[in-house]
Each structure stands twice: as C-alpha cells, then as structure tokens.
Amino acid sequence: MASGTFGAPVRSRLQVTLGAPPAPPPGLRPFTGADVAPLAAAMWAAYRGTPDETDVGDLLGAAREIRLTLDGEYGAFLPGASFVADHGDRPVGAALVTFYKEDPLLAFLFTAPAHAGRGLGRALVKASMHALAGQGHATLSLAVTRRNRRARRLYDRLGFIEIA
Template identity: 45%
Template sequence: MTATAARLHLHRPLGGLAPPAGEFGPIGPPELLAPVMLAAYRGTPDDEGESLQDAVDVLADAMRGGLGPWLPDASFVALEDGQPVGAAFTVLSDDGPCVAFLFTAPDAVGRGVATRLVGRVCQSLTVDGYDSVGLWVSAANERAARLYRHLGFVDVP
C-alpha cells in the first residue's frame, strides 16, 4: 500500500468514458473499508505485509489530507448487494486531482469494478470543473498499469 519501488505517473483527460453503471456510496469510516483494501493489495507488488490496523491508518491519514487535500466528492465505494467491493480515493495534488488508491476486492476482480469506479471519479471531477485526473502506480504492478492504460491513462513525461 505504501510501496516505495519505482512508480509510473499516469494521466488522462476526463472525457471519453461511458457513464458508470452500478451502485456507489461515499467513503465511510476507514475501519469499514480497510479489510477490502488489505485483501485487494495482498499478494500484489504493492503488498508490504501490512496489518489491518496499518490499512486503517493509511486510509485515515488520506482522509485527513496526508496525501494532499482529500476530495470526498470524487471518492467512492463500489457496492454490490449493499456490500463494498472496491473503492477509489481521490486527492488534490500539485498537478490536480489524483486517484491515490483504487482497489477491488479479490472476489470481485474481473467484473469491471475498477472501470466503474474510474468512470464515477471522472464524472464527479467533470462536474466539479476539472479537466483531467492523474495517478501513480507501481511499475511492478503490470496488471494495474495495463488496466489504467486501457482506460485512457498515458505516461506523464
């Protein structure tokens, strides 16, 4: 979750994504979302052996502005049958809006959760007057980088 390995900086304009389908909710207390985050990162290149409390602390820090001002109106939980299956946490960085965390529960991978979340974030940021969004991804996380590029993100030179 806090990987310090080489990272890619990616960016995309907000237009061009279909309006997202599905159910979304606001980001709730870190204690409710941390188990999903921890499970999502477990076994990936971003897994550093964090505990559940570490995940709670990372999310709480992000909500307090530790990664830049948190944009709660552009941060969402994806829900299926009322249960969280993923989330997108968006902050304001020096370069503009940035998706700080995007994760999907392991049992929901492959069902378009991340795609819907990115679409919802882009939709919200457009309404708020922004024209682009960025993110950072571990260079070793090839699966995530491939998804982001498929969604229109390009490398920032």
C-alpha cells in the same frame, strides 16, 4: 511516487485528460466516513500478494492509509469524486481521490479479490472521472507501481498515459 530506496517499488506517474465520460454505472455510491473499517479489510485483501503489499503492510496499515488519505496526507480529500462499490451490505472496493499539487490524484483504487475481474475497478475510476469532469477539472493523475501489470492494463484501457 518513484522511490530510490533499495527494494521499494518504482512507480510511474500516469495522467488522463478528462472529457465528458459517460455516466458511471449504477451500484456505486459516494464514500462516507463509516466506510473506513470495512474498506480497510477490502484494501488489505486487494494489496496482499501484490507488488504494493509493503505499502499497506497489514490490516491496520490499510486502515491507517485510508485515514491518512481522509486527513490530507496525499492532498485534500475529494469526497465528491471518491466512490465505493458494495456487494450486499458491505463495501468491496473504492476509488479515493485527493487534490494533490494542483491536480486531482487517484490516491487509491482497490477491489477485494473475490470481486476482481467484474469491472468494479473500471467503474470506480470512471465514476471519479465523471465527477471530476463535472466539477470542471481537466485531468486525473495517479502513481502506479511499474510491476503492477494488472493495474497498468486497466489504466491504459481507460486512456491514462505516462508523464514525466
């Protein structure tokens, strides 16, 4: 969400219309409560050094953001549309989806840097899109920092467009 605070990141709101996206690739699984601590480490690693670093702040802040998401701070958490990517026996990325202001919202998407560039972010978003379409939802929205070019390229390739 856009912020007028000096120094705070300015965000764009993006949205994609859900059709019948292909089934997500194998290797993803639904989010579980046991994922909070290991995903906090992946989230902090993913946010560190990016335009969104101040949103998380540190490892404890990442865990707090994940808990707030589960507790409904950004809308009702949708576990049936939230997915985790594992490497070996540990989570390395996630798409956390909520139901915010009458629409599904991709509240968080992140991949640990050691696993970036392998298509995990794309696969996670597609898994969420597929699940939401199957649940009868028509759109998926998100807020992205305007300076986060890497994320914006991903969302553009997935068909998201900027909305007012």
